[in-house]
Amino acid sequence: MRRSTAAAIGTLTGAALIVGVRLSVQPPAAPVVAQAPLDLADSDTSAKPSAPPSGSASKKPEAKKPAVDKEAVKSPFKDGVFKGKASNNPYGTIQVSIRVTDGKIAAASATFPLTGDSATINPPAIASLKQETLTAKTADDVNAVSGATYTSKSYKESLQAALDAAKA
């Protein structure tokens, strides 16, 4: 068991080193700290554990987890590798995986794009933008319309012009 845990750590560390190296290839404009990759994926993971190991991804992760440390405690987690739902964003796909060994989270990692600017801008950015479906609604109930209406000609064809005409 100890051997399989060590193997899992070895895998994660290898992956983390790759991430760390690639992040440092292009010096980012904003400081990019290697973040805990799982923070990127919200709660989309199909695997149960929601509290991933925190801390720098470039550090050796600690397999030790509080509360489920003793072998006597029955773990709710099944052994194996669990992948979260892949999440798409403009810069590619993010997918989180964890490895459970002896009922403990032995390793966690996230894949995300590692090319060009994406590698530097991805981690801090994704958390605050959400993708949604573009909708087309009628403008029945609006007081004004914002749009790229640069000229008086484009104004004439705009919804704002229709509103102004209706209320004049």
Add this chain to the structure above:
Amino acid sequence: MRHVEHVMGTTVSIELADDRPDAELRSLIDETCAWLHEVDQRFSTYKPGSEVMRVRRRELAVDDASADLRWVLGACADLWRDTDGYFDAYAGGLLDPSGYVKGWSVEVASARLLERGSTSHYINAGGDIRMRGEHPDGGPWRVGIRHPWEADKVSWVLALHDGAIATSGTYERGDHVINPRTRTPARGLRSVTVVGADLALADAYATAALAMGESGLPWLAKRAADGYESAVVTDDGRAFTTTNLPAAV
């Protein structure tokens, strides 16, 4: 009371929702329009005698320019830094602060209206809106964001009492939005809307993000920390919003 004025090369819609005598509202609208025409005379790049053109021709040193123009040029310099060079008053090679002047002049106009006791109004200058207070039937102003492909539809409806909404898009001027770094037409984003306290900043942020292309998305995400929310549609029809965009219910 509503009014439409053609000024600064665009069309400005004004609505005052204050419960006051018509004569007072009319006078407030007249003052607002007079200010916008004054700005046009002083800052237009189409009027050879404007202060901006005199600075451009080096007939007037920036240090000797009006306080307003010095303020505008200072703000443009700040924005150039804050947008990594994507908002550039010299994008075409010559001084052209129009991208800041429009939002700023409306911001000033709204502040002057407030000073004169108008607590509920909006001014929409070419799709960029500064609003305060409530609409005539009460409640926050409801502002539609034009759908980037269907001109008679809106993609979002936002609701707010006080603040600014600016939209920049490539659907109106096509290749006229230039990435100042590459001097090539902006690609990637079709429509960028920024919502925040100050119309001049919201407008400049929207323009800069549009010029950035898709890397404008993470850049806009960072503006949310300063209270500037955004709604974006990409060239291929994907839509993105920041978490606290004030969508109407």
